[in-house]
Amino acid sequence: MPKDHGIGASSKRREDVRFLSGRGRYTDDMNLARQAYAVFLRAQVAHAKINKIDTTDAAAMPGVIRVFTAQDFSGVGGLPCGWQVTDRHGNAMLEPKHPILAEGKIRYVGEALAMIVAETEAQARDAAEAIVMDVEDLPAVVDMKAAAAGGTLVHDDIGSNLCYDWGFVEDNKAAVDEAFARADHVTTLELVNNRLAPNPMEPRVAIGDYDFSTDQHTLYTTSQNPHVIRLLMGAFVLGIPEHKLRVVAPDVGGGFGSKIFHYAEEAAVTFAAKELRRPVKWTSTRSEAFITDAHGRDHVTKIELALDKDGHFQAIRTETFANMGAYLSTFAPSVPTWLHGTLMAGNYKTPLIYVNVKAVFTNTVPVDAYRGAGRPEATFQLERVIDKAAREMGMDPVELRRKNFVQPDEFPYQTPVAVVYDTGNYQATMDKLLDIADVAGFEARRAESAEAGKLRGLGLNCYIEACGIAPSNLVGQLGARAGLYESATVRVNATGGIVVMTGSHSHGQGHETTFAQVIADMIGIAENQVEIVHGDTANTPMGMGTYGSRSLAVGGSAMVRAANKVINKAKKIAAHLLEASEADIELKDGAFSVAGTDKSVDWGSVCLAAYVPHNYPLEDLEPGLEETAFYDPSNFTYPAGAYACEVEVDPETGKVTICAFAAADDFGNVVNPMIVEGQVHGGLAQGIGQALLEGVSYDENGQLLSGSYMDYAMPRADDVPSYVVDHSCQTPCTHNPLGVKGCGEAGAIGSPPAVVNAVIDALHRGGITHVTHIDMPLTPGRVWSAIQG
Amino acid sequence: MYAFDFVKPSSIDGAAEALQEEEAMALGGGQTLIPSMKQRLAAPSVLVSLGGIAEMRGVCIADDGAVCIGGATPHAVVAAEAAASYPALAALAGGIGDPAVRNRGTIGGSLANNDPSACYPAAALGSGATIVTNTRKIAADDYFEGMFTTALEPGEIITEVRFPVPQAANYQKFLQPASRFALTGVFVAKYADGVRVAVTGASEGGVFRWSEAEAALSADFSPAAVEGLTVSPEGMIGDLHGTPAYRANLVKVLTKRAVAAAG
């Protein structure tokens, strides 16, 4: 019987009532008294020297309050980078200054050159057109390999376009090379992990406000992590101590990583609000989003897999060029390194692995974490090269994988790339997949497609990800400049209702529902007795926010800890009320009872006693019932699974149609199956989008060719099939109290290789055997060209 | 968007007069014009809405059997009202954009704009339609002059489009994945005096007639008739979504499919 409430129940998302009825309160819905509007003049060329920005005419335009340029920000810091990578030779990465408005040079199309603040947005736009730019064009640096080789520099002062050259594990390099030298078989694959524009439905918005009477700054912003923004902007950019800066991220319409980062516009409007003593609001247009929201992926990789004659993996060697764009976005350096290199073992026992990553500056929008961040890149190359190896060696791709799996009895498993998998069962998810994907019936379906002149193919792959980001002491050693714990306060009200204030942030994930389910389950009260508050630094404890599938695993764990503190105290109160020993008190179904007796007191009475302490052990216990906890995980969590995609290829046009997609995931324990399935569905749509449709494209001058929905193809409902998903294979996480692993990114991580494997399979089964790889997105034109040879 | 004035005349004459104003522009459904105004790429001083002119809306059958569509008729109306008289045309209209676009966008706006990837130009050229304006009648063969250019004079209004109804016809649209305009589209129409094949989305010169296919199909209206022909990639559009060679391939594949579907 499925549960109808608490952990394990598919409780309906309470937040959907407001989202679906138009009652959501997004940043752009806010308008403050005396608010002025900011518009940014943005670079139209990718690379140029700025001789002069003449704002005289613009400043005199109707309604213009002030025009800001880089000089106005000379007294404040640049945008900080939150992660420092150390390169192969022990040197720190090159870290150029990231100014709020362009200083001296333009480095990408879309870079902010000036901020115009006016009474209306239209007036600010008119004034932006009146700014006279005197610039000297420079050749644009776009191709990563050319950039790494030298030539024109994006940042003259750091002397190179190579941010870092990272080796992992550097000490294994010689052993890896040796293993390749003696391998029976080596499979090599060169591929591109295509650059993506995140495109959350809600574009970014920032409103700065300042109260001179209290010297209080407030920033309302579209963020996944308001506390992180407060720390970065307050401490590193504007020099505002936390107690004078409040950051509010109300309802946020999707982030997918792009709203983790601290952006220039946030600092600019906060700064301007104080200068002008007026609230200043900026709302991104969709066109601006394409050229200012940090992009994702953009790796060019060569991967080699060494095998013995029986197909046992001997070693993996990779060389990746990773695009940083023009500046280092907040967490950019960590994505191709610690979120990518550490996952190169995948679900397999490969004894020797060496990953080389060259991070490169180019005249393009900064690149940072996007749903999956590093792990999709790792999974894609690994699962593609395994498929290619299976084909080259004439082995079944499923059997080749199974043979190399970390076996169920081998956990915890120490990989050669630093991380230790606590638990998993990859055979079980593969078994489940073969069943739910009806692999046995594939041949009949293929024959049917062939009748209609279509080539049908089946692609499978596995994935593993490191979620529950992250153990602070470990990531600190790896270069993180922040801790990655999470926090929660559980406040019990006098009549028993509960408010949980969490440092996690929900921007569509459903925390208000799932977190309430957990608390309701722990105490045995109704879910509607629990309210979840998030998104405002003024009323939540310092937390690190939501990304990396961490909310339930880390934020939920903090909440469980705080709730346990509350329960322990409540037991003491109950013991007093029941005149029993605390050790004998049991909490069940919302009532405290004395073990072995029929004496009990309900939850509400205990809470009331805490706040109306007339009969209360005041000498031993403080009144009140409210506790805060911080939780720092001891390890990552490792969701894993196996995915299968079935496609039809039209050989005449190259069009790929996804006929079926099945996902067998192991997320450990599941709090709300419906929400988990929704997360998988969304992730699959994004992964399929990456595989078939999406791709940011620049020309050689650094002009964005895919700057609108006319050319950037987002997946739509009819591009994706009705998914078959399963999460019944559960190996609970061993080191967090809920045994949960995280499910937010799996779909986006695991699906691209399944799609590409399926297309290659279709072509091979159709006799088109010269095609060994096609770079994503697999547009009809690309597939057709590949077929032509 | 810049500031502009807005008028909504109720007669063709009234609209023609309003369009004499400097920098005035006709407004059909606004599905092309409004987005470009929002992006400040178009800056008309006056928008002259054609939406209030009753005689420019609707579908009717002329005495000679031609299907006549008012210049301000939305795609959705054509999809519904031409379904019986000219199914291939109705299906084309029903495949344009999404419901919002089909309920606002008009045939006159589409033909005046002459986007190289638009659908209606293929139907008009493929049917040998007549574009009727407030001052004259223009044969489709004389109307399309290249990407975004037509025989229309400034201020001239498309009031009606007349489509002779073929014995058999079909439009094959291969979607550009992002915009879902035609990456390439082929309209094939079989008339008593011969077959017309019009191609959109493929050529840098805009919509064109594939005369080799017309000749072959006029002799033998079957997909096999096109099999031996080749389409040169020369002059075809090459962009993010397809190379010239790919588009040339699509022209042939879609022509065969259109013939097969037309029956």
Ligand SMILES: Cc1cc2nc3c(=O)[nH]c(=O)nc-3n(C[C@H](O)[C@H](O)[C@H](O)COP(=O)(O)OP(=O)(O)OC[C@H]3O[C@@H](n4cnc5c(N)ncnc54)[C@H](O)[C@@H]3O)c2cc1C
């Ligand atoms: C999301 C989206 C998807 C679309 N998909 C497709 C598609 O798949 N296939 C396709 O063919 N089109 C597509 N379109 C375009 C759509 O068909 C528009 O209707 C068409 O481009 C313009 O028609 P309109 O009535 O909106 O004209 P408007 O935008 O109002 O005007 C366009 C131009 O025509 C002029 N004009 C308008 N009416 C007349 C007239 N009667 N006489 C003279 N000049 C006139 C205007 O002055 C302007 O210069 C799409 C549009 C959108 C927004």
